[in-house]
Amino acid sequence: MEVRAGYKQTEAGVIPEDWRLSSMGDEAELLTGFPFPSSGFTKSGVRLLRGSNVKRGAVDWSTDITQYWPAIGAKTQAYQLRAGDLVIAMDGALVGRSFATIGAADLPALLVQRVARLRSKKSVQGLLRAWVASDFFVRHVDLVKTHTAIPHISPKDIRQFAVVVPSAKAEQDAIAEALSDLDALLAGLDRLIAKKRDLKQAAMQQLLTGQTRLPGFQGEWEVKRLGEMLTICHGRNQHEVERPGGLYPILATGGQIGTASQALYDKPSVLIGRKGTINQPRYMDTPFWTVDTLFYSAMKGDNNAKFLYYRFCLIDWMQYNEASGVPSLNARTIENVEVLAPVPAEQFAIAAVLTDMDAELAALEARRDKTRALKQGMMQELLTGRTRLV
Numbered sequence: 025m026e027v028r029a030g031y032k033q034t035e036a037g038v039i040p041e042d043w044r045l046s047s048m049g050d051e052a053e054l055l056t057g058f059p060f061p062s063s064g065f066t067k068s069g070v071r072l073l074r075g076s077n078v079k080r081g082a083v084d085w086s087t088d089i090t091q092y093w094p095a096i097g098a099k100t101q102a103y104q105l106r107a108g109d110l111v112i113a114m115d116g117a118l119v120g121r122s123f124a125t126i127g128a129a130d131l132p133a134l135l136v137q138r139v140a141r142l143r144s145k146k147s148v149q150g151l152l153r154a155w156v157a158s159d160f161f162v163r164h165v166d167l168v169k170t171h172t173a174i175p176h177i178s179p180k181d182i183r184q185f186a187v188v189v190p191s192a193k194a195e196q197d198a199i200a201e202a203l204s205d206l207d208a209l210l211a212g213l214d215r216l217i218a219k220k221r222d223l224k225q226a227a228m229q230q231l232l233t234g235q236t237r238l239p240g241f242q243g244e245w246e247v248k249r250l251g252e253m254l255t256i257c258h259g260r261n262q263h264e265v266e267r268p269g270g271l272y273p274i275l276a277t278g279g280q281i282g283t284a285s286q287a288l289y290d291k292p293s294v295l296i297g298r299k300g301t302i303n304q305p306r307y308m309d310t311p312f313w314t315v316d317t318l319f320y321s322a323m324k325g326d327n328n329a330k331f332l333y334y335r336f337c338l339i340d341w342m343q344y345n346e347a348s349g350v351p352s353l354n355a356r357t358i359e360n361v362e363v364l365a366p367v368p369a370e371q372f373a374i375a376a377v378l379t380d381m382d383a384e385l386a387a388l389e390a391r392r393d394k395t396r397a398l399k400q401g402m403m404q405e406l407l408t409g410r411t412r413l414v
Contacts (some may be wrong), residue, residue, distance in 0.1 A: 031409070039188045040409040049183030052142040052152050056114070056179055057135035058103045060093055069094045071133045073105060075113035075122070078139060081157070081207060083111075083124045093134055103135040108149050110142040110156060111135070115176040120165025123156045140182055147189050150200025155187050157203075158403045188408060198413040199406045206399045213392040220388065224381045231374045232335050234364050238377065241370045251359025253327040258298070258355070259314030260288060274313045277301040287311030292329035294321045294336055296358065302344075302351045305336035319355060331371035334378050335363055 031038050034045045048054070060072055069092040076088040096104050105111070105126050113122035115138055126133070135141050142152055155161060168181045190196050230236035234245045250256075262274045262284060270283030277297040290311035296302065299317045307330060314320050323329050339361065345351045365371070405411035 034188070036186050036188055037408065040190070040412070042191045043188050043409050044191060046146075046187050046189050047183060048142070048152070048155070048185040048187055051145060051147040051187060051189060052110075053145050054179055054183055055102070055135065055141045055143070057137040057139045057141075058100060059137040060091075060100075060134070062091075064093065066092045066094050068092055070096055071130075072136045073111065073126075073130075073133045073139060074136045075116055075138050078111055078113040078122045078124045080118075080121060081124060081211070083126065083130045085130075096132065096134065100134055105131060105133045105135055105141065106143070107131060110149065110153050112140045112142065112156060112182065114138050114140055114178070114182075115174050117175065119169055119175045119177055120162050123153075125153055140179060142182075147187075148193065148196045148200055150204055151189065151196045154200060154203045154403065154407060155185070157207075158407060159400055160403075160407070161185060190409070190414075192414065195412070195414040202406065202413060203399065203403065206395065206402065210392060210395055210399070213388060213395065217385065217388050217392065220381070220385050224378065224385065227381060228334055228338060228378060231377065232331075232338055234366065238370065238373050241366065241373065243367070245364040245366050247362055248365045249359060250332075250361050250363060251356075252324065253365060254294065254321040254323050254329075254332060254359075256319050256321055256355040256358050257289070259316050259318050259320065262313055262315050265313060272311050272313055274315065275306075275308075275318055276315045277304075277317050281315070284313040286313075288313040289320055289322070291322070293323075294329055294333045295319065296321075296336060296341070297351075297353065298355075299347075299350055299352045302353045303341040305333055305341075307333035319353070319358070326368035327365075328368055328371035328375050330375035330379060334375065335365075339363075 027033050027038055030041055032041050036045055039045065071085065072091045072093055073083065074088055074091070077083050077085055079087070093100065107126055107128045109126040111124050111126060113119060116122065142156070144152055164185050165177055165181065168177060170176045190199070231238070262282065265284040265286050266274060266282050267285040268283065270285045272284045272287045273280045274282040274284050275295065277300040292307070292309040295306040295308060295314060296319050297304065297317060298319050321329070341353065342351065344353060344357050344361070346354055346357065406413065
């Protein structure tokens with residue numbers, strides 16, 4: 025294959041002539057954490073960074089019970105983290121996808137066993153982060169990780185990860201800055217989505233319980249059994265109607281499991297698990313088929329299915345579990361649950377408000393997904409030198 029001018033063929037593919045083929049071990053100093061004994065933990069002091077704190081791109085101290093070490097001493101000084109350090113969780117379901125950059129707010133902190141720290145020796149730190157955040161690293165880890173009950177990578181696996189690096193620091197900086205700008209955009213979208221979700225949850229609590237009323241509606245809400253507003257119906261065996269390429273989804277507690285040639289129900293409905301996942305209500309407004317593990321519902325009178333779906337989402341269904349093994353619900357149990365309910369017109373208005381909030385969330389999530397895809401595409405171009413910024 026002919027290589028275009030200014031580029032060269034390497035084991036890693038075609039790269040610019042003035043770039044070098046290297047490895048993560050050559051570009052960065054790697055250190056794994058210290059096995060701090062639990063007998064030395066204290067109630068305050070220096071935080072210990074564990075694998076469960078290492079998320080996609082940032083440290084999350086809220087995901088684990090924070091553990092502390094009394095102080096940084098001579099024995100543990102080498103494990104003291106600095107702002108800008110890159111840390112990678114070395115085991116767990118998301119191994120190869122869990123990394124974070126240490127920020128000033130994360131310090132002081134000490135590195136715990138089963139977490140790797142990368143600190144630049146040759147490349148700029150931002151470029152190392154870009155490589156670890158790339159699909160190239162994910163594919164490398166997926167190839168070399170152990171496939172035991174808890175997937176695991178070794179320090180050697182990380183050190184051997186092949187990278188290509190611009191010789192000029194200015195070009196390294198330009199690549200790192202461009203990808204960092206996209207990271208900042210993604211982080212901003214994540215914060216906005218989290219805020220919108222919190223606002224929606226607050227709106228649900230207020231609107232679905234009558235604490236806040238929409239303009240134009242008055243009158244007391246009534247306490248009603250769900251069975252006065254809808255009928256809980258059983259799903260059916262799908263084998264006679266299951267067809268590849270069928271027009272109607274076949275739904276179970278875990279999601280869609282196939283397609284059917286005919287629908288079991290064709291009106292708006294609230295669905296909830298009979299067995300298995302009983303705490304994740306769903307809403308359908310197009311025809312569907314459900315199997316025996318998933319209830320569907322038929323509305324009574326003019327009651328609004330979307331309103332009742334949102335109301336179902338506020339109920340702790342696990343408290344109604346009727347089995348000691350696999351969680352189970354009984355149709356009569358569901359129908360006997362009491363809720364405050366407005367007239368159908370107010371139900372419809374509340375559902376419309378919450379549906380608009382869902383649509384706004386979905387649009388933001390779609391924008392975030394497109395931005396993530398754009399970032400991966402940019403990484404493919406910038407990290408291999410196919411597109412040059414300098």
